[in-house]
Amino acid sequence: MSKTFTKAEVATHKDEKEGMYIIVDDGVYDITSFLDDHPGGAKILKRFAGKDATKSFWKYHSKSVLEKYGGKLRIGTVAETAKL
Template sequence: MSKVFDAEEVKKHASEKSAWVVVDGQVYDVTDFLDDHPGGKKILLRNCGKDATDAFWSYHSEKVMEKQGKPLKIGQVKEGSKL
């Protein structure tokens, strides 16, 4: 079973020390990926602590999510949470 996070918990993780993003309701810990992100860490940090679904799908395909996202997934956002 996947861990469930409320919006307030996700919002706390918006820095280089702890960076989480939400895509399609799923929570990803991208902290260790910041320096490896091909687009640079600034764009990731700009979207941390909130729902980055639109930004993610504007630049990435399902293939990228499968390869890069799957190992970074730590849970999902509680249903009804507003980010």
């Protein structure tokens, strides 16, 4: 079952201890376990932890990236619509 998060709840997940979450479109993704696997490095993911990364995500990624990794990392949806 998918959980619903507020943006404020996602914002509390910005370090490895609390888990690192990002928002892309209306999805909430736990990227904690993906840090070392990210081709662009962990640093950029850490910069967006706890935030809406939609605009930057789509600037550098195609739909196929979200299809490939999203299913494993998606933990829920954001309660209010993510703004670009």
